[in-house]
Amino acid sequence: MTHPKILAVLAHPDDETLGFGGTLARYAALGSETHLICATRGQRGWFGAPDDYPGPDALGAIREGELRDAAQILNLRSVQLLNYMDGELDQVEPPTIIHQLANYIRCIRPQVILTFDPYGVYGHPDHIAIAQFTTAAVVEAASSSPGNELPPHRVEALYYRVLTAAELAAYQSAFGKLVMTINGVERQATPWPDWAVSTRIDTGAYVPQVWQAVRAHCSQLPGNERLxxxxxxxxxxxxxAQTFYRTFSFATAGYQQETELFQNEWIAVSA
Ligand SMILES: [Zn+2]
Structure with a gap:
């Protein structure tokens, strides 16, 4: 039996663990192929003294290693790093990265794609950018484009990861207030209303695995001490538990909250 493939398209090493770890570990355990595209190497995520910063290339290499360790712990099938600069994803030429992501979608051919919500959890410009690029890439991957050797691929569902007020409160008790200041304007984490959550995945059994993956991101541990x-x-x-907003799906609609990212009949069809 072949289970649906899941592809997460994210911005930084550790997004996969802190934001999506329980879900990715759970579906890998259930038999799905889980894949990750990470747009940057997190080259600017430095928690040490400024004088000790090894520079973007060296830190990026360290964080790539950490990401690959975490991916192994979460049983991801593949990890692709795109090498854009941490903190500058919103300045990438959209057609370039959208086309690049669309080609990965055509190669991997996932049924389900996961990315951030349009608020980027707490207004992080890289998270917002990757959510926008991924959404556009899903459309491009499904379109027939002359000259592209890879056949089009239509994903069955796209989901945005969303935080509820309860989850956000738990997060903020561990990380402190999730906030970013962009152009002098403070952006706070924005919870989604419970009624808008289309999908709630039970990931309780995978918390120890996620914890192990958190620890794999050694360079980030000073920022995760409270966690x-x-x-x-x-x-x-x-x-x-991890909650999602179903951006679209060809398999399901309506407002009943679901407990899986995909429908059982997909498994039967692809068996
Ligand atoms: Zn991130």
Missing amino acids: LALPTPEQQAIFG
């Missing part, structure tokens, strides 16, 4: 010190009930509050 790793959390007692088990709070760990479960953050990683015990």
Whole structure:
């Protein structure tokens, strides 16, 4: 039996663990191929003293290694790094990266794609940019484009990862207030209303695995100290369930909240 393939398209090493780890681990355990495209190497995510910053290339190499370790822990089938600069994803020429992502979608041919929500969780410009590029790439991948050797591919569903108020409160108790200041304007994390959550995945059994993946991102551990010190009930509050907004799906509609990213009949069809 072949289970549907899932592709997560994200911005930084550690997004896959902190934002999507439970879901990716769960579906890998259930037999799905899980794939990751990470648009940057997180070259600017430095928590040490400024004088100790090894530079973007060296830090990017370190973080790529950490990402590959985390990917192994989460049982990802493949990881593709695109090598755009951390913090500058919103300045990439859209046609270039959209075309690049569309070609990966045509190669991997996933049924389900996961990315950030249009607010980028807390207004992070890289997260917002990758959500926009991925959404456009899903459309391009499905279109017939003369000259492209790869046949078009239509994904069955696209999901945005969303935080509910409860999950955000748990996150903020661990990380502090999730906030970014862009052009002098403070952007705070924006919870989605519970009624807009289309899909809630039970990831409680995979919290220890996610924890191990968090620890694989060694260079980021100073930023995650409060997270790793959390007692088990709070760990479960953050990683015990993951919520998504179904941006579109060819398989399902309506407002009933679902507990899976895909429908059982897909498994039967592809068996
Ligand atoms: Zn990120």
